Amino acid sequence: MASKIFVRPISIAFNAFRNYSSSSKLVDVSINDKTGIATVTMQRPPVNSLNYELLIELNGAFQDLGSKKIKGAILTSSLKTIFSAGLDILEMYKPKPERANAFWTSLQDTWITIFNTPYPTVAAINGHSPAGGCLLSLACEYRVMVNNYTIGLNETKLGIVAPFWFVASMKNTISNRESELALTSGRLYKTDEAFKVGLVDETAENKEDALAKAEKFFSRFDAVNPIARFLTKQELRGKIVKVGRKTFIYKIFRKFQICMMTRI
Numbered sequence: 603m604a605s606k607i608f609v610r611p612i613s614i615a616f617n618a619f620r621n622y623s624s625s626s627k628l629v630d631v632s633i634n635d636k637t638g639i640a641t642v643t644m645q646r647p648p649v650n651s652l653n654y655e656l657l658i659e660l661n662g663a664f665q666d667l668g669s670k671k672i673k674g675a676i677l678t679s680s681l682k683t684i685f686s687a688g689l690d691i692l693e694m695y696k697p698k699p700e701r702a703n704a705f706w707t708s709l710q711d712t713w714i715t716i717f718n719t720p721y722p723t724v725a726a727i728n729g730h731s732p733a734g735g736c737l738l739s740l741a742c743e744y745r746v747m748v749n750n751y752t753i754g755l756n757e758t759k760l761g762i763v764a765p766f767w768f769v770a771s772m773k774n775t776i777s778n779r780e781s782e783l784a785l786t787s788g789r790l791y792k793t794d795e796a797f798k799v800g801l802v803d804e805t806a807e808n809k810e811d812a813l814a815k816a817e818k819f820f821s822r823f824d825a826v827n828p829i830a831r832f833l834t835k836q837e838l839r840g841k842i843v844k845v846g847r848k849t850f851i852y853k854i855f856r857k858f859q860i861c862m863m864t865r866i
């Protein structure tokens with residue numbers, strides 16, 4: 603793992619990004635050749651629910667960007683009122699064990715990839731963002747959210763338990779106290795409420811405004827060494843990833859989830 607971590611920021615310095623654009627069915631990736639900013643757009647109507655295929659494409663998109671010389675990446679949605687509705691409920695309904703295992707692995711891998719990118723990331727949250735949608739935005743370094751939508755980890759309201767790396771992601775963003783209040787009650791915050799507790803960093807009038815504010819965030823790093831920046835990010839986030847990725851508890855938890863899912 604360590605070699606991967608140290609090789610990436612060096613390799614990106616030798617790769618050009620000019621005129622890059624790629625669009626698969628579920629995720630569109632474009633890089634602005636003037637600004638060097640990549641935009642990763644989820645496009646799985648009606649609600650960008652996270653199924654295995656979308657997660658695989660998302661993970662691939664963010665991984666590929668690691669080999670390009672980009673200034674930063676924005677995660678957003680092509681849908682008018684939804685960022686992401688979270689995990690696809692159908693993935694959790696009577697799945698085959700192999701599919702369930704692949705699904706949970708893809709979810710965790712995608713979270714780790716986005717949480718760990720060598721380049722800066724912003725979620726431009728242009729619609730509702732419950733549960734797994736909120737998790738994706740928490741994996742980014744900065745969140746700009748359009749007014750009058752909702753965001754949060756509402757799992758308890760659905761009668762399910764957020765995995766501890768969902769909780770850790772929330773605690774990495776807002777206080778332990780606020781996380782406890784939010785998670786135990788399954789609270790969905792409106793944009794302005796989310797801003798007040800620091801769950802989102804900025805609010806926006808509309809998607810264009812959100813994208814503009816997201817782009818501005820990257821200029822904070824204009825005078826910062828990208829390798830020093832990435833190693834500092836790892837210093838801050840590494841322990842959370844280690845807990846999420848490696849522990850015995852995680853493996854047990856996943857077995858428990860799959861077991862629960864296959865029995866419903």
Ligand SMILES: CCCCCCCCCCC/C=C/C(=O)SCCNC(=O)CCNC(=O)[C@H](O)C(C)(C)COP(=O)(O)OP(=O)(O)OC[C@H]1O[C@@H](n2cnc3c(N)ncnc32)[C@H](O)[C@@H]1OP(=O)(O)O
Pocket residue numbers: 648649651683684686687688689690691692694695730732733734735756757760762763764765859860862863866
């Ligand atoms: C199952 C138990 C297993 C136990 C094992 C442990 C599990 C651990 C769980 C780990 C953590 C879970 C994380 C999650 O992300 S769970 C998913 C949580 N998501 C939600 O609560 C969001 C639900 N959706 C909504 O609130 C609204 O749909 C939304 C605000 C997003 C949009 O509202 P809108 O009014 O615009 O649209 P509709 O509600 O009419 O929806 C349109 C169609 O989309 C379908 N839909 C919505 N959400 C989902 C989803 N998450 N997965 C799949 N499909 C979804 C909805 O049914 C509509 O479909 P139809 O048009 O066909 O009716």
